[in-house]
Amino acid sequence: DAMVIQNPRYQVTQFGKPVTLSCSQTLNHNVMYWYQQKSSQAPKLLFHYYDKDFNNEADTPDNFQSRRPNTSFCFLDIRSPGLGDAAMYLCATSRRGGTEAFFGQGTRLTVV
């Protein structure tokens, strides 16, 4: 089945130690998104790619970076995780802007 896969499902990292979360898709969608979701809150968009065009949200901290080497893969890099970065990170894709998003299962990040 075509899908969005996030690895790992659970990630524990040390305070200040760089960490990378990965997302892959078999849907061949043009758009890929990264969301941060804290407990009992709505998903918050960090950035998205339309093909290779990178779009950063104005309030996304510089600590968060992203790479999309090809259509299928997208990475979220957190350069120096703080305790406040502990959250569920959701990757999503859509065929084109504005249409429904297909979400991965998420990666729950714990910072110790």
Add this chain to the structure above:
Amino acid sequence: AQSVTQLDSQVPVFEEAPVELRCNYSSSVSVYLFWYVQYPNQGLQLLLKYLSGSTLVKGINGFEAEFNKSQTSFHLRKPSVHISDTAEYFCAVSDQSAGKSTFGDGTTLTVKP
């Protein structure tokens, strides 16, 4: 700019009772509307969407929603809920041109036996 307001943060209901989860939105441009469901420690799954056409849309798991342009609402309904419907529900709106979705804060639906 656009925004989404989910009017109820928590909705408790007994099994087999009807339920309505309310969603209002504001936008200066034409939008698409969505409802997603999220089970614990999972990603979001699309329940239904309104893109155009009939204002009553049917989705998975027996849910439906009605788009009301004059009231800028997109309320989600189910005539008879099950224990398995217990989850977090998010209403979302996306700008038809900009391609980004804005989510409401979510409604926790708890179905009690």
